[in-house]
Amino acid sequence: MAYRSEFVSVGGTRTHLIRGGRGKPLLVLHPEFGAGRWFPYHDSLAARFHVVAPDHPGFGRSSRSEWLRDIDDIVFHYVELLDELKLERVLVAGTSVGGWIAAELAIARPDRVERLVLTGAAGIKIDGVERFDLFLHPIEETLLHLFHDPARIGALLPASPTQETIVQAYREAGSLARLAWNPYLYNPKLDFRLRRIRAPTLVVWGENDRFLPVDYAHAFVARIPGATLQLIRDCGHLVPFEKSSEFAQRVSEFLENEAS
């Protein structure tokens, strides 16, 4: 599938995005890793939708922004991006931290989010369920925890780290830390607000998630009105990377249900 890379200025912040495919616009929000690249799952989704995959501020090729302090800032950034792109109403699919942003966006601007897919979404905390702390571990170890099949981590690791890939990874970790250092990967207010989501919602989770255990999937489903759950077998946290065709198929089915 053909795709193209472009830059958009969002309130002065140079924002990189990749677009591909035709159909209803689908905003795809990336997880902690893999920003700025078009992966097979993007390609599969682009067979049925117009995929718009921006890099979060300070990730991939989007510039780092001093205004980025917490999750609200990034939510308003994406509202502004939708304005810039003249996308009045979109389908939204986000993974991990991208899922957190997607949920917040659906709450802040229900008028802009037609359907919502949360995959391994961060953003809430359940007492007594341990989450893997990616700030406490070297990246190789974190990646091992993100996949069920360790052979898959290659997709996200640079073959041979250079000074620039190290600096880039450090910049992205810094941008993530702005959002997620403390509280760690959640917004204490989100849990209660999830009930305000109006968009039909699909929650997708890897059954073998060792980063945010599957209890989180059930928590999202319990709190979001009418949400449905799709568990993926033999799969870790990063479902779109580990089971990309199954992921794309489930997500497309759900999104087209409304689109048709």
Added chain:
Amino acid sequence: MIEFFYFHLMPWPDLPDEFDRRHPSSWVTLSNRIYDPDRGHALYNEYLDEMELAEQLGFDGLGVNEHHQNAYGTMPSPNLMAAALVRRTTRAKIAILGNALPLRDHPLRVAEEVAMLDVMSGGRIISGFVRGIGCEYLSLGINPTDSRERFYEAHDLILRAWTEEGPFCFEGAHYRVRYANIWPRPLQKPHPPVWLPSQGSTETIQWAAQRRYPFVSVFTSAAQTKRLVDEYKAAAEVAGYVAPPAQIGCALPIYVAENDRRARTEARPHIEWLFHRGLKIPAHFLLPPGYITEASLRKFIGTGLKHPSELTFEELEAGGYIVVGSPRTVSDRLSEIRSNLGFGIFIVAGRIGDMPREKALKSMELFAREVIPRVRNRAT
């Protein structure tokens, strides 16, 4: 003139036998299960006794510092240790090296405590400010991406609290207080000297030089120290003055014994403890996200330097991370460093790692009796 300080980390020496094999670090994740408060009671008192003795032996000052949740240094509140020393000493300056400003939730607490110490001690306090090391942002849950901003902002608030008549209003990005008005005010005028102990990012060095805050390199190699001090001197020149020796300091682990061979034999296991165990810190603990700037990270990668925890005793000695030897050898080495750097502040880390008390006392006495006078005489 040179001022000599006796500096203590107050380490927790009793690491389990399997530490080297089983624990990635003596910071953050090493369980405090191994901390024994009864032994801690004995150690704190030994350590404080040593510092009191250092004053009697003729050191100009005593140095304490702040570290959290680790075996390297069990002094989470340097101000408490300074307070213990204030009442048991009469002459020595007490250098807090330093309060880790961004780790505190309220900078006025630092302003107040240091002012209290200054008043109690009759103006003997030196107030170092640091950011705290990367690990401490994990241990205390402070966002490392805010570190620099919090440091500068806390500094500005503290300096105003010390020098301006209150109440005044301070509204920053991280700290806000509408009626800052500390009691007591510090005794020294305009305020207790502010020092900047650091391993030296460019930004920090320039900031210190612009404010004429003494820069103290801490446990860096001879080559690094030289580079940092040169950077500081250059920044001072840009700011329109020549940095005097009183603004340049150097802190190193030192061990003195009767002769070189004996000094090396006696110091080796404790130096190894300090660097291989106390400073066993993986990169992702040392440099949490945003803790250093991208420019500093590039510089750090570019130098290709090994972390000192990866160096052998011989490499540490050859690199000038430590000074070990007879009184003559140590004096010669310090005089040499002095002529290279032009420092006026020298800080001795004497009780190194798991060094037993007897060795530490012997080394301290030899240093005070035989090294200090030699270096002083040559310095004049």
